[in-house]
Amino acid sequence: MLHYVVRRLFGLVPTLLIVAVLVFLFVHLLPGDPARMAAGVDASPETVELVRQDLGLDKPLPQQFLAFFNRLLHGDLGTSLRTKRPVSEEIGARFMPTFWLTVTSMVWATLFGMAIGIASAVWRNQWPDRLGMALAVSGISFPAFALGMLLMQVFSVQLGWLPTVGAESWRHYILPSLTLGAAVAAVMARFTRASFIEVIGEDFVRTARAKGVPESWILFKHCLRNALIPVVTMMGLQFGFLLGGSIVVEAVFNWPGLGRLLVDAVDMRDYPVIQALVLLFSLEFILINLVVDVLYGLINPAIRFGK
Structure with a gap:
């Protein structure tokens, strides 16, 4: 049974990798601009662009995915765009x-x-x-x-x-x-x-x-x-x-x-x-x-x- 459990646990890796790719693509297809929402509806275009750069959303999508995947490998789930708190703290609470x-x-x-x-x-x-x-x-x-x-x-x-x-x-x-x-x-x-x-x-x-x-x-x-x-x-x-x-x-x-x-x-x-x-x-x-x-x-x- 121990061999079976270990084998199943190693099988988690490709499954989670596929899920990570799909969810990354899915959330970036959602309508709406996170930078605009974070800056506020009355913010100027210059302010929205500064917020977008600060959030890292101005980079190409492949580069954003590589950064996201690199953080995952290091156990870092990122920082909430809304509260500026680590995502792990948000989930833990x-x-x-x-x-x-x-x-x-x-x-x-x-x-x-x-x-x-x-x-x-x-x-x-x-x-x-x-x-x-x-x-x-x-x-x-x-x-x-x-x-x-x-x-x-x-x-x-x-x-x-x-x-x-x-x-x-x-x-x-x-x-x-x-x-x-x-x-x-x-x-x-x-x-x-x-x-x-x-x-x-x-x-x-x-x-x-x-x-x-x-x-x-x-x-x-x-x-x-x-x-x-x-x-x-x-x-x-x-x-x-x-x-x-x-x-x-x-x-x-x-x-x-x-x-x-x-x-x-x-x-x-x-x-x-x-x-x-x-x-x-x-x-x-x-x-x-x-x-x-x-x-x-x-x-x-x-x-x-x-x-």
Whole structure:
């Protein structure tokens, strides 16, 4: 397994290089002039040109890319065009709120999603199954921004129970985590149900029942472990999605995280911040996929990794 992990880690290099080239080209195709935005709408053309030279945006595009890539090799993500602070400091200040929001959303979504999926599989085509799948379809279909505004209207504006913006206490995490995790819980419920139904029909389950093994032991000892592999795959992908895709939820709740930072960076055409965040999100997805592959071997020892 160690050889497999090391090989996968070395495989990160060409992938991140391709992502770096694509994101560099993408951000420079965005409409708008960062120098004009940094100088102000009332700045003279001479002032804008001075700002452009100061930001290094007056150089040819290949030369800008070489400078960007050289900084990456030295672990330097650059300096924000908007705040003049190092990009690493900007990301560091915003990372933990997004991380804890993601973890909170993932924990409750996994617990509720798996519980609904197992109940739907056990009582297939009965009222628990119909209720659970109705909730799952609703969770997938309801847009995150609409759910967030609805929760704020009910629990903050009308009832006054929960705050709407900020990340100062655990109460601030409730509404954003519910909004962010709703779709994940719905997907988790559907995957768990499908996986459980497939496992319940296997021969070893019928054999265990014929031997008189208690139903609860069959479900949680035999079925759960065998049904977890596709569910773990979905958990890993969804965690990466939450960590990098919470932009809408963070914008709705004005959450001080990476998603909000990316929105502000795009608005101001802050090239270094955009490039660093996209690279970070790409690295997160790759590492999460690696963790999921390793978990396969822990859940099912029959799986072997290639040499």
